[in-house]
Amino acid sequence: MARYQAVLIDRPANWTPIALDDVPPEPGALGEVLAEADELFAALRAAMGYNRSPPAGAASRWAVVVEPGALGCTWRTARLCTPVRYQVAGIWWPLGWEPQSPLDVPNCVWRAQGAPAGENLDYPRAVAVARALNQQSLDHGATAWYVVLAVENEPLSQTVSYDAAGLETTVQVRRLHVVRPEEGSASGDCSYCPAQSFDCAKADWSTLEQTDRLVRQRHLVAGD
Secondary structure (H helix, E strand, C coil), rough: CEEEEEEEEECCCCCCCCCCCCCCCCCCCCCCCHHHCCCHHHHHHHHHHHHHCCCCCCCCCEEEEECCCCCCEEECEEECCCCEEEEEEECCCCCCEECCCCCCCCCCCCCCCCCCCCEEECCHHHHHHHHHHHHHHHHCCCCCEEEEEEEEECEEEEEEECCCCCCCEEEEEEEEEEEEECEEEEEEECCCCCCCCCHHCCCCCCEEEEEEEEEEEEEEECCC
8 A cells, every 4th residue: 555645845926726636837845744644535635625724824835645755757756646637437337236326336346447548527527427327327227337536646657668660659557546435325235245255345445546557659750
């Protein structure tokens, strides 16, 4: 499990954030550690809470979330995790699982179907889309189910390669989190699942971490 920190940086005087987890285009040095957590959203809540209501005399400071000790693109000593992007992805519907609300997420979900390369949304919009799609699945007896994915800003790693035909291939490994919205009833009912002896039947989780390999390709032309 990664360890996250909410860290203070200088807030540029002429910069207007578009969200409470936004980051200045050219952030300065990392400063005081505001909070530490083993789970992304605990650190994110601390950072956003600070940004929403900074202490008296601290309006020139801004909080971001980083993974300390990891190589990042912005800082060599920490990987920048904010701003967090949200996407909606389809998952398999577990055998014997019954949701109690359109925002329930089964304990055993692990891999989303296909690459999570859909439209980037803010959190309220992502929750609304997942709710609407899952309500359709409930109303029409579909086998598809949808979850909200939180995607960290900077990738865990990135490699770029080229072939003789001028094809550039970029491979990024990104850390994702399957979110269990507070608006849902939790994990749903898995009492009819045949895998009652598995760990997933014994404990709930609030967010589930995984990684995804994202591949992008483009053909280079003269002048690129």
